[in-house]
Amino acid sequence: MSRLMNPDLSRRRFLAGAVGGSCIMGLGLALPGCSPRGAVESLAAARPDATFAPSLWYEIDGTGATHIFITKAEMGQHVGTALARIVAEELGAAWSQVRITHVDSHPKWGAMVTGGSWSVHTSFKALSQAGAAGRQLLQAAGAAHLGVPVEACTVAEGQVSAGGKSVSFGTLVSAGLPEAELSAEALDALPLKAPEARQLLGKSVAALDIPAKSAGEAVYGLDATLPNMVYAVPLLPPTRYGSVLTRLEDGTAGSVPGFLQTLRIDDPSETIQGWGLVIAESLPAAWKAAEKVNAEWTPGPTAAVDEAAILAEGTRLADDPGEGVRVVDHGEIDSVLAGATRTLSAHYRTASALHFTLEPQNALAHFDEAGHCHIHGGNQWQSLILPVLSKALGLGESDITLHQYALGGGYGRRLFGDQMIPAALAARALGRPVKLVLNRDQDSRFDCVRSPSVCRFDAALDAAGDVLGIDHGVAAGWPTLSMAPGFLAPGLNDSGRFDSFSVSGADHWYTLPAHRVRAINNPLAQKTFLPGWLRAVGPGWIGWGVESFMDELAQAQGVDPIDFRLARLDGAGTNGGDGPANEGGALRLRAVLETVRERSGWGRSLPKGSGLGVAVAHGQERGMPTWTACVAEVAVAGDAVSVKKLWQVIDVGTVIDPGGARAQAEGAMLWGLSLALHEGTAFEAGQVRDRNLDRYTPLRMKDVPELDIHFAESTAFPSGLGEPPLIAVAPAIGNAIFAATGKRVRDLPIRLS
Amino acid sequence: MTEFMLNGTPVSSASPDDTPLLWVLRDELDLKGTKFGCGIAQCGACTVHLDGTPTRACVLPVSAVAGRQVTTIEGLASDAGEALKAAWVSEQVPQCGYCQSGQLMTAAALLEANPSPSDDEIVNAMNGNLCRCMAYGRIKAAVKVAAGRGEGQA
Ligand code: FES
Ligand code: FES
Numbered sequence: 001m002s003r004l005m006n007p008d009l010s011r012r013r014f015l016a017g018a019v020g021g022s023c024i025m026g027l028g029l030a031l032p033g034c035s036p037r038g039a040v041e042s043l044a045a046a047r048p049d050a051t052f053a054p055s056l057w058y059e060i061d062g063t064g065a066t067h068i069f070i071t072k073a074e075m076g077q078h079v080g081t082a083l084a085r086i087v088a089e090e091l092g093a094a095w096s097q098v099r100i101t102h103v104d105s106h107p108k109w110g111a112m113v114t115g116g117s118w119s120v121h122t123s124f125k126a127l128s129q130a131g132a133a134g135r136q137l138l139q140a141a142g143a144a145h146l147g148v149p150v151e152a153c154t155v156a157e158g159q160v161s162a163g164g165k166s167v168s169f170g171t172l173v174s175a176g177l178p179e180a181e182l183s184a185e186a187l188d189a190l191p192l193k194a195p196e197a198r199q200l201l202g203k204s205v206a207a208l209d210i211p212a213k214s215a216g217e218a219v220y221g222l223d224a225t226l227p228n229m230v231y232a233v234p235l236l237p238p239t240r241y242g243s244v245l246t247r248l249e250d251g252t253a254g255s256v257p258g259f260l261q262t263l264r265i266d267d268p269s270e271t272i273q274g275w276g277l278v279i280a281e282s283l284p285a286a287w288k289a290a291e292k293v294n295a296e297w298t299p300g301p302t303a304a305v306d307e308a309a310i311l312a313e314g315t316r317l318a319d320d321p322g323e324g325v326r327v328v329d330h331g332e333i334d335s336v337l338a339g340a341t342r343t344l345s346a347h348y349r350t351a352s353a354l355h356f357t358l359e360p361q362n363a364l365a366h367f368d369e370a371g372h373c374h375i376h377g378g379n380q381w382q383s384l385i386l387p388v389l390s391k392a393l394g395l396g397e398s399d400i401t402l403h404q405y406a407l408g409g410g411y412g413r414r415l416f417g418d419q420m421i422p423a424a425l426a427a428r429a430l431g432r433p434v435k436l437v438l439n440r441d442q443d444s445r446f447d448c449v450r451s452p453s454v455c456r457f458d459a460a461l462d463a464a465g466d467v468l469g470i471d472h473g474v475a476a477g478w479p480t481l482s483m484a485p486g487f488l489a490p491g492l493n494d495s496g497r498f499d500s501f502s503v504s505g506a507d508h509w510y511t512l513p514a515h516r517v518r519a520i521n522n523p524l525a526q527k528t529f530l531p532g533w534l535r536a537v538g539p540g541w542i543g544w545g546v547e548s549f550m551d552e553l554a555q556a557q558g559v560d561p562i563d564f565r566l567a568r569l570d571g572a573g574t575n576g577g578d579g580p581a582n583e584g585g586a587l588r589l590r591a592v593l594e595t596v597r598e599r600s601g602w603g604r605s606l607p608k609g610s611g612l613g614v615a616v617a618h619g620q621e622r623g624m625p626t627w628t629a630c631v632a633e634v635a636v637a638g639d640a641v642s643v644k645k646l647w648q649v650i651d652v653g654t655v656i657d658p659g660g661a662r663a664q665a666e667g668a669m670l671w672g673l674s675l676a677l678h679e680g681t682a683f684e685a686g687q688v689r690d691r692n693l694d695r696y697t698p699l700r701m702k703d704v705p706e707l708d709i710h711f712a713e714s715t716a717f718p719s720g721l722g723e724p725p726l727i728a729v730a731p732a733i734g735n736a737i738f739a740a741t742g743k744r745v746r747d748l749p750i751r752l753s
Numbered sequence: 754m755t756e757f758m759l760n761g762t763p764v765s766s767a768s769p770d771d772t773p774l775l776w777v778l779r780d781e782l783d784l785k786g787t788k789f790g791c792g793i794a795q796c797g798a799c800t801v802h803l804d805g806t807p808t809r810a811c812v813l814p815v816s817a818v819a820g821r822q823v824t825t826i827e828g829l830a831s832d833a834g835e836a837l838k839a840a841w842v843s844e845q846v847p848q849c850g851y852c853q854s855g856q857l858m859t860a861a862a863l864l865e866a867n868p869s870p871s872d873d874e875i876v877n878a879m880n881g882n883l884c885r886c887m888a889y890g891r892i893k894a895a896v897k898v899a900a901g902r903g904e905g906q907a
Contacts, residue, residue: 076848076886206845213850214841216786216826220851223785257769282780284772358790358798358851358885408788408851409885440791659845663891667848670887693795693883701889702880 052173054137054180055130056108058087064158064170066093070102073114073380075410076667077722078207078660082120083127085656089200090131090192092138093169094158100208105382105402112382115415115533120656120718121581121624132190137180141172156199195654195715204659209406221377221405222437224364229433230260230279232426233286235295236442237274239686240529242300248276253292258285262293263429265422269392272421274300279430283437300686302528307452307682311349313524314454318347318473324518325491325498328507331514333460336469340460344556348457348545350748351680352688353450354696355534359408360443363423366433373400375420378407384484385417392421393428412533416448416483444691448532451477451525452683455545460514465557469514474542477525478502479533491519504621505539505727508546509575509586510568528686535671536723539617544748547615547731551738561614561735562597566590581717582625589616592649592712593629599708600631600647610635610644613735619724626719627651627712630728634736639752643673643705643733651712652719658711664721665709672729674699680749757818759784760828770816775799777815778825786826786854790883797882800855801825807862826854833864836899844895848886856882860896869900
């Protein structure tokens with residue numbers, strides 16, 4: 001799946017482009033007419049404005065500064081720093097001379113998406129190769145400059161050196177480097193540094209985005225302005241879909257200074273339905289006027305839908321073994337269940353949850369004199385919204401540019417830039433730049449909510465309580481079905497197409513004699529709201545059921561929950577891994593579980609009302625696993641659960657930046673805790689009920705437990721970190737509550753009352 | 754017309770009296786460092802100092818600051834403020850960064866009133882500032898570093 005959404009960077013043409021150079025040069029090999037002597041002679045004048053751009057991904061200027069182009073969105077993961085380090089490592093650039101630029105959308109960048117914790121994983125090889133290619137060119141030019149053989153030269157810290165002499169990248173670039181073009185094969189053949197030779201990767205680094213963010217100087221989408229712009233605030237319909245704006249009049253809004261007009265939004269892409277806008281010279285004026293206009297709707301068909309109805313529909317579907325696209329299916333589970341001595345069944349459910357990015361959704365849209373549409377705002381998936389904007393505006397995708405900003409929180413909300421549509425339609429209608437801003441209540445109503453979900457488990461046990469097989473039905477609204485249906489994946493045996501993001505995690509690494517996973521779309525969820533990808537996506541809620549039910553099975557067999565898991569993490573067959581990204585397979589999960597057992601002092605006695613619980617997770621996808629094991633220590637007093645400490649051991653392969661990795665793990669673990677105990681809402685009358693901080697209450701500083709985070713030493717291919725450490729936290733807490741009280745919790749968020 | 758001192762300089766706002774200070778700062782006076790999160794005084798992203806006291810600009814009418822001193826992140830230059838900004842970098846605090854102006858303003862007011870707060874005092878002072886990225890551990894550590902009583906954790 002990830003491959004579908006990401007450009008295969010390695011196949012992208014390695015661009016030529018040395019300013020002022022005219023020789024075509026194979027790597028390290030001078031072609032006729034481009035002798036080393038010629039290169040030396042051309043070093044005459046330094047030219048700070050010269051540029052050497054041996055790759056699409058970076059250029060070096062005449063001062064030696066290396067400018068690295070970042071196509072990924074910065075939303076707190078310091079992605080620009082991580083990706084720049086990969087380039088700089090192989091290039092041999094001086095880190096102090098590295099600059100990053102978050103680029104605007106352009107076809108030359110290929111698919112643009114930031115999510116799934118994929119950024120480092122999917123960029124690592126191509127960026128390493130791009131850096132290595134540049135190094136080889138600079139090394140050749142440096143050797144010529146120094147009058148020594150290429151093999152005698154080393155490249156590091158922005159210098160090519162040999163025998164006590166050296167020349168800087170800046171000098172070489174000023175002199176003009178030959179152009180080069182590399183085939184994919186040549187790129188693949190480039191030698192990359194051995195892990196032990198790395199200078200930058202694996203060492204903590206000061207993130208390049210942090211100083212501005214520590215001084216109030218980072219620029220977010222909400223901060224963007226243009227001359228002559230007006231502000232727009234929406235009048236949201238009673239339902240996401242199907243409501244018709246039947247009346248839109250100024251009412252008494254004319255009495256508000258700065259009020260300009262109301263505007264009806266008709267979106268040919270049908271993404272935005274039933275919206276009106278209030279336009280004013282300032283945001284406060286627009287909000288004040290919005291209270292004075294007259295707007296009425298014929299509500300859409302889901303105006304009466306509530307959370308209970310969505311969950312009931314999910315339960316009905318998950319309970320039917322005939323329902324669902326087959327995602328895992330081996331071992332004849334129907335007959336195993338029918339013949340079992342004993343069965344164990346359970347429902348696990350999760351409630352609606354919000355992204356609640358602290359920066360509310362906004363967009364600034366503008367048409368230039370040539371009719372080109374410019375949209376300013378933070379976005380995670382430019383390639384997803386561009387075709388939608390193209391349809392909404394009747395423009396070619398090349399007539400629209402998305403200008404990137406820092407994201408005041410992404411967590412998956414900004415994968416869909418749907419708020420850009422009304423901003424752009426309004427900018428065209430008004431002939432002025434339009435800045436559209438949702439207030440907090442509207443941001444929540446317009447969220448792509450994490451769908452309420454139901455997992456149904458049926459396990460077949462033998463007389464000793466050993467597990468013979470599990471049937472698992474997974475029912476929820478599917479983000480991919482609404483937003484990117486082309487990415488639905490085919491199920492087994494022509495059983496249909498499914499949203500892999502809404503079932504991932506059910507395909508776990510435990511070896512079971514029989515196992516079936518049924519991916520079920522909940523149609524009532526699908527038509528009531530736009531289901532979204534929320535940090536950790538499917539595994540973020542599926543892991544809740546999978547790992548809690550594992551504990552129930554351990555309990556049924558009377559076996560320690562860690563021993564129970566270890567016995568099934570044997571790496572048999574495909575559970576041993578089937579590619580470089582998941583090499584080792586379940587044995588790596590086993591290793592992190594064993595480590596967390598030691599670190600947490602598993603098995604020690606605790607005061608009454610306290611308990612330890614465990615859970616594991618494999619990150620976002622089997623094809624790109626991050627292996628995690630978590631232990632939670634909780635104390636329960638009456639209905640109150642307090643989490644005392646969380647341990648997590650993480651095997652993410654090569655750690656690019658230990659400090660940054662820890663920051664991601666800390667944030668993700670606290671997200672897991674917040675979703676387990678502090679967050680969660682419900683649909684009521686077709687809308688989410690809890691829309692601002694008076695009712696939707698993410699974790700605060702006083703709720704933070706002690707964290708013990710440990711990364712496994714590894715030189716394996718790097719995986720992702722923004723999401724995986726979230727997954728095992730909730731089930732570890734639920735299992736700890738069971739250990740403390742004997743009470744099994746099956747609904748998220750956890751409420752003991 | 755409201756006149757007040759902003760970061761040590763006299764300014765005037767032509768916005769209606771009931772306009773929240775936040776929008777006067779951001780859109781009329783073009784200081785974008787103060788952020789909008791919730792609009793109901795519950796997240797702290799819009800925290801500024803009003804005569805030295807941390808105050809939520811999203812619910813404060815501009816008329817209420819007439820003749821008073823307003824300090825925003827752009828003007829945070831006290832010793833405590835400088836120490837905090839440096840600690841925010843050394844502890845690598847920000848993730849998305851959107852809450853951090855407000856976090857810094859709240860922390861600066863704390864340290865200006867109480868130069869060596871205990872852990873509990875830090876948590877009590879900072880608890881009203883939501884960090885959606887949940888960078889809480891580093892925020893707390895950095896406040897301690899700025900107060901000269903913490904070893905960093907980053
Ligand atoms: S925006 Fe003022 S407290 Fe949230
Ligand atoms: S750093 Fe993102 S909200 Fe605090």
